[in-house]
């Protein structure tokens with residue numbers, strides 16, 4: 495959601511000593527993936543019995559009256575006045591106040607349940623959101639009422655960052671505290687799945703289809719020189735990016751968040767190269783979208799629209815936009831890509847194809863069930879699918895992993911404290 499200037503931000507978090515201890519209590523047993531594993535190497539958990547799956551979403555409004563209360567939830571603790579929230583509200587207002595994200599998560603939940611049933615895995619899928627009803631509180635309360643004490647969470651976010659991983663883990667800890675179920679219900683979380691084949695396959699198919707479509711629609715288009723593939727993800731503050739992933743490894747520009755996205759883009763383009771050869775493979779770059787926050791605060795760039803401005807002079811006539819940062823076609827994709835970026839492309843005379851996100855693609859749904867199975871079985875790291883050299887990622891986050899640069903340490907489940 496572009497360009498809401500949220501201005502000054504004040505964490506307003508007051509962690510007591512008890513809160514801080516909570517992070518430890520929820521930490522499951524961990525063993526090293528290999529004898530050589532340093533703290534920076536992959537770690538996998540022991541085989542574990544689970545009672546239910548907790549699908550954890552972002553949440554979104556489902557009518558005009560929901561919009562401002564939803565935005566207050568998203569920005570809670572920062573005292574942003576409603577007039578400022580109205581600036582970003584217009585994206586939602588434009589679509590009748592309805593984000594598609596809840597329906598997308600309802601569909602994902604059904605698909606997951608169907609795939610678990612099909613494989614004979616007897617686990618119910620509960621669904622709860624961070625910022626809108628059904629809230630995580632409701633899902634966790636329901637779990638307890640139904641006698642489920644061991645939950646395995648899947649957050650609808652594939653990469654390592656505060657927003658994409660740790661904030662979910664903190665919210666789980668917050669909800670266990672507010673429902674007084676800390677110590678009664680345990681919430682583990684599947685590893686970040688950016689490089690799981692189930693997540694990457696839909697994008698590979700999408701990029702290949704997009705190139706074929708451009709070839710068909712534009713006679714004589716030279717894919718190697720006249721097309722640019724733009725892999726796009728959510729911009730985040732550079733401070734958060736630097737703190738993404740384990741602290742004891744240097745991932746280069748943009749921290750683990752940047753490295754994971756570059757690696758995923760590389761895998762997708764390598765698959766195109768294998769199929770089409772060098773002469774059929776366009777150049778690519780990683781770009782960012784949906785920046786918010788004050789202009790004085792550095793966020794990851796270039797912005798997708800700025801990057802597109804440079805393309806005509808470089809001889810490009812078309813762009814393929816690949817939203818690798820997102821798991822479904824929610825508001826960020828609809829507004830920032832299908833409206834804003836599409837306008838930019840039109841103004842610049844660039845043809846544009848926007849690739850779909852995984853949504854409920856069979857490979858994605860089945861990949862998520864594989865992630866569940868590997869936790870039940872405690873599958874060794876060497877046997878876990880991962881398409882990049884960075885993975886497979888950790889079952890249990892490393893100390894300080896993805897801490898928020900502004901808020902500092904807050905208790906979180908499914909990680910090693912602090």
Ligand SMILES: CC1=C(CCC(=O)O)c2cc3nc(cc4[nH]c(cc5[nH]c(cc1n2)c(C)c5CCC(=O)O)c(CCC(=O)O)c4C)C(CCC(=O)O)=C3C
Pocket residue numbers: 495496497498500552553554555565568569582593594595650651652655657658728729730731785786787819820824825826
């Ligand atoms: C990395 C990332 C993901 C991907 C990972 C993941 O999926 O979790 C993501 C997803 C989403 N972000 C979403 C919506 C919003 N994000 C905001 C604000 C922010 N996002 C950030 C980062 C991310 N965000 C950041 C650093 C901020 C500013 C600070 C803050 O406020 O924490 C704001 C506030 C207004 C604004 O700043 O524009 C809104 C309304 C929706 C729902 C869309 C729908 O309704 O369909 C979804 C899926």
Ligand SMILES: [Fe+2]
Pocket residue numbers: 657728
């Ligand atoms: Fe966001």
